[in-house]
Amino acid sequence: MASTPVTLPAGPKGLPVIGSLLDFQYRPLRFFRELEQHYGRMATVYVGKQPVLFCFRPEHIRYFLTENPRNFVKPGNANDTGLKLFLGEGLLTIDGDHHRQQRRLVQPAFHKLRVDSYASTMTRYAQETIASWRPGSVVNMASEMQALTLRIITKTLFNVDSIKQTKQLGHAFDAVISSPPRRSVITSRINFPLATERAREEGSRTIDTFIYNLIKQRRESDSDTGDVLSMLLQAQKHEPESMTDTQIHDHILTFVAAGHETAQNTLSWTFYLLSQHPHVRAKLLAEIQTVLAGRVPTLEDLPNMPYLEGVINESWRFYPPAWRQARMAREDFELDGQRIPAGTITILSQWVLHNLPDVWGDPENFRPERWDKRNAQSIPQGAYFPFGLGPRICIGMTFAQLETKLLLATILQSYVPQLKPRAHIVFQPLVTLRPKYGMPMRLEENNTIIPV
Numbered sequence: 001m002a003s004t005p006v007t008l009p010a011g012p013k014g015l016p017v018i019g020s021l022l023d024f025q026y027r028p029l030r031f032f033r034e035l036e037q038h039y040g041r042m043a044t045v046y047v048g049k050q051p052v053l054f055c056f057r058p059e060h061i062r063y064f065l066t067e068n069p070r071n072f073v074k075p076g077n078a079n080d081t082g083l084k085l086f087l088g089e090g091l092l093t094i095d096g097d098h099h100r101q102q103r104r105l106v107q108p109a110f111h112k113l114r115v116d117s118y119a120s121t122m123t124r125y126a127q128e129t130i131a132s133w134r135p136g137s138v139v140n141m142a143s144e145m146q147a148l149t150l151r152i153i154t155k156t157l158f159n160v161d162s163i164k165q166t167k168q169l170g171h172a173f174d175a176v177i178s179s180p181p182r183r184s185v186i187t188s189r190i191n192f193p194l195a196t197e198r199a200r201e202e203g204s205r206t207i208d209t210f211i212y213n214l215i216k217q218r219r220e221s222d223s224d225t226g227d228v229l230s231m232l233l234q235a236q237k238h239e240p241e242s243m244t245d246t247q248i249h250d251h252i253l254t255f256v257a258a259g260h261e262t263a264q265n266t267l268s269w270t271f272y273l274l275s276q277h278p279h280v281r282a283k284l285l286a287e288i289q290t291v292l293a294g295r296v297p298t299l300e301d302l303p304n305m306p307y308l309e310g311v312i313n314e315s316w317r318f319y320p321p322a323w324r325q326a327r328m329a330r331e332d333f334e335l336d337g338q339r340i341p342a343g344t345i346t347i348l349s350q351w352v353l354h355n356l357p358d359v360w361g362d363p364e365n366f367r368p369e370r371w372d373k374r375n376a377q378s379i380p381q382g383a384y385f386p387f388g389l390g391p392r393i394c395i396g397m398t399f400a401q402l403e404t405k406l407l408l409a410t411i412l413q414s415y416v417p418q419l420k421p422r423a424h425i426v427f428q429p430l431v432t433l434r435p436k437y438g439m440p441m442r443l444e445e446n447n448t449i450i451p452v
């Protein structure tokens with residue numbers, strides 16, 4: 001390796017001084033895909049003076065995430081930028097031994113058996129949401145799903161039924177997420193209007209107050225309910241230096257933020273996709289009728305609903321809520337015959353990989369059938385990674401898979417939401433891929449379900 005000179009793959013020249021900053025900032029979705037179409041396997045883009053490497057092949061994803069994860073850290077963690085400014089020392093934004101130790105500590109809360117026990121809370125809260133809806137009315141599905149998934153995550157992980165607070169918390173998260181802190185991973189600076197900055201600060205305060213109250217109340221009650229909060233407090237009690245209150249706060253913030261934002265986007269985009277693809281919708285409703293016939297779904301029903309699983313997998317392929325990940329090399333490394341220098345930031349993008357024509361054939365088609373057991377076997381590892389891969393794979397993956405299936409099946413039994421005519425659906429690719437102006441949908445009653 002020492003004999004190979006340090007190099008970076010070719011890429012666009014960009015503008016003087018700022019390089020490709022504007023493309024990166026204002027039209028990343030199109031820009032990322034164009035890079036792959038134009039440069040193929042890899043490309044280097046300059047954001048100011050900072051080179052950013054893009055890797056577009058499934059084997060690259062495996063190289064970074066599963067085969068050599070220890071050589072790569074998250075860039076924002078290293079220099080206190082991006083998500084780190086918001087999430088502090090939570091699981092998403094720490095690296096190395098510290099990350100491994102903290103992940104081991106909270107992992108039991110996400111074991112399958114434990115997550116399975118949340119199923120009835122998920123369907124109960126979904127039914128309560130449905131009960132608050134009126135046939136024919138128009139709702140913003142994005143905020144409805146936000147309130148529902150926030151309520152589920154705070155109840156299951158922290159044993160708090162925060163129905164009164166979820167709307168307020170939802171607004172607070174919206175304000176924080178839609179105006180990220182000034183310094184981002186790629187060191188660009190965005191100046192938001194003062195009112196937006198103020199809303200973000202106010203949102204941050206609301207979230208902090210909620211979390212510190214949660215810690216205070218649980219400590220005062222001195223009860224061990226076996227949930228994530230108890231695990232964190234017990235760890236602190238037994239080994240006070242293992243965790244400060246700020247770290248407990250950061251863990252809770254991370255779980256609440258990561259745990260609802262992605263699931264909410266999944267559900268909003270899936271309802272949208274179903275409203276645009278009547279054949280898929282009809283096939284899914286038929287499966288729901290056959291398996292459930294009006295019953296509330298349970299854990300045991302899910303293996304009998306392969307099409308539901310296909311719809312959600314395809315939704316994660318089509319509109320991945322986590323649409324790109326970033327890594328920074330600790331040491332020089334060699335990939336595709338090039339020696340890439342330490343410190344290089346690499347982007348791995350679900351948005352691009354999930355759309356490669358040589359892998360998917362017809363990526364532009366929303367086709368849940370591609371997830372039939374026989375077809376899915378031919379998808380190469382690394383081509384599909386909505387939850388990341390390797391040791392840093394999403395800790396909440398099983399939770400999200402269970403939640404999205406149960407919520408979709410429960411809601412679709414009562415309502416088949418239809419996009420409001422002339423609704424303006426626009427991507428907002430921030431930390432997650434959100435619908436910028438929400439998801440206005442008309443609640444049409446489901447008349448296809450015949451209870452048996």
Ligand code: HEM
Pocket residue numbers: 091092093103153254255258259260262263266321322325326385386387388389391392393394395396397399400
């Ligand atoms: C559709 C739902 C979800 C999607 C698409 C998703 C996606 C992801 C992705 C791509 C990563 C890896 C990030 C990276 O390595 O750079 C990740 C990590 C993480 N996710 Fe999720 N997530 C979802 C749901 C959840 C839920 C429900 C929770 C919590 C209950 C959660 C908590 C986390 C945490 C704590 C990490 C950091 C794990 C670590 O670094 O060890 N996520 N998620």
